[in-house]
Amino acid sequence: MSKRYSIAEAGSHLPTIVDEAEAGLEIELTRRGKPVAVVVSPRQLERLRGGRPRFSHVYKAFLSKDSLEDIDLENDFFGSVWEKSVGRKVSL
Numbered sequence: 001m002s003k004r005y006s007i008a009e010a011g012s013h014l015p016t017i018v019d020e021a022e023a024g025l026e027i028e029l030t031r032r033g034k035p036v037a038v039v040v041s042p043r044q045l046e047r048l049r050g051g052r053p054r055f056s057h058v059y060k061a062f063l064s065k066d067s068l069e070d071i072d073l074e075n076d077f078f079g080s081v082w083e084k085s086v087g088r089k090v091s092l
Helices: 007-012 014-022 042-049 055-065 077-081
Strands: 002-006 026-031 034-039
Touching: 002 007, 007 014, 007 026, 014 026, 014 034
Parallel strands: 002 026
Antiparallel strands: 026 034
């Protein structure tokens, strides 16, 4: 079960929101009626994250067993496709 609060409401209801999240509820925060964030307990967050290794660890393990040349990729392949820009501008 989840509850919804607008961001405007969330400020004045923060203690209640924290209590509800701690009790296991998923608290959805909305802006102009659209979901923008979810507040969950640390226990739920750990459950959602659990069991999945970090990408960097998996990638390093892969590179320790195989080289990029073995799969016909150049060493700088990922550097050439990585987007380095700061992203798009957002007006709030």
